[in-house]
Amino acid sequence: MIEATLCFPLRNDGGDADEVLLIEKRRGLGEGWYNGPGGKLEAGETPRECAVRETREEVGLEVTTLEKAGELTFLLDGEGHTRCHVYRTRSFAGEPTASEEAYPEWVPVDDVPYDRMWDDDHLWLPGVLEGETVAGEFRFEGGEPLDEADFVDHDLEWDVSF
Numbered sequence: 356m357i358e359a360t361l362c363f364p365l366r367n368d369g370g371d372a373d374e375v376l377l378i379e380k381r382r383g384l385g386e387g388w389y390n391g392p393g394g395k396l397e398a399g400e401t402p403r404e405c406a407v408r409e410t411r412e413e414v415g416l417e418v419t420t421l422e423k424a425g426e427l428t429f430l431l432d433g434e435g436h437t438r439c440h441v442y443r444t445r446s447f448a449g450e451p452t453a454s455e456e457a458y459p460e461w462v463p464v465d466d467v468p469y470d471r472m473w474d475d476d477h478l479w480l481p482g483v484l485e486g487e488t489v490a491g492e493f494r495f496e497g498g499e500p501l502d503e504a505d506f507v508d509h510d511l512e513w514d515v516s517f
């Protein structure tokens with residue numbers, strides 16, 4: 356199974372609302388959709404190290420003090436395809452900048468463009484952005500690539516400890 360990560364940097368907008376740093380993905384799986392910075396683990400890397408590296412590579416932000424918020428398993432045609440470790444953080448240095456892989460954008464947490472994201476994201480990302488923890492299993496059907504398969508059903512468990 357592919358091991359991958361997602362990282363959701365959060366900041367206060369100066370009032371009483373929060374914003375999340377999303378990327379518009381410019382290539383690879385999920386191209387053209389919004390997501391958090393993230394990607395696949397490299398050899399010898401921990402999920403946390405991967406989330407830090409991918410966020411640096413994709414948007415130039417140095418994130419620290421990552422809080423584990425989720426563990427998501429994506430199944431394709433009944434077989435484990437990707438396990439994704441989800442983090443959030445309010446600690447980072449630098450300014451988001453575009454890369455070959457991603458255009459970054461601060462988005463109000465109440466205005467996340469779920470219609471331009473993976474079909475399952477509206478089920479778990481709102482809770483993650485509110486500070487909850489989640490374990491989820493998401494079943495897709497229709498063959499590779501995963502981002503062209505149909506999302507068919509899911510199980511979610513909230514308030515899990517990692």
Ligand SMILES: Nc1nc2c([nH]c(=O)n2[C@H]2C[C@H](O)[C@@H](COP(=O)(O)OP(=O)(O)OP(=O)(O)O)O2)c(=O)[nH]1
Pocket residue numbers: 359360361382383384385390391392393394395429437439473474475476501
């Ligand atoms: N939000 C969300 N992210 C997902 C879903 N499924 C899924 O694989 N992802 C994430 C996990 C990874 O962060 C990312 C895919 O990995 P990636 O960005 O490295 O893929 P890629 O094909 O572009 O790989 P690369 O060439 O850059 O190595 O998509 C999903 O249903 N929702």
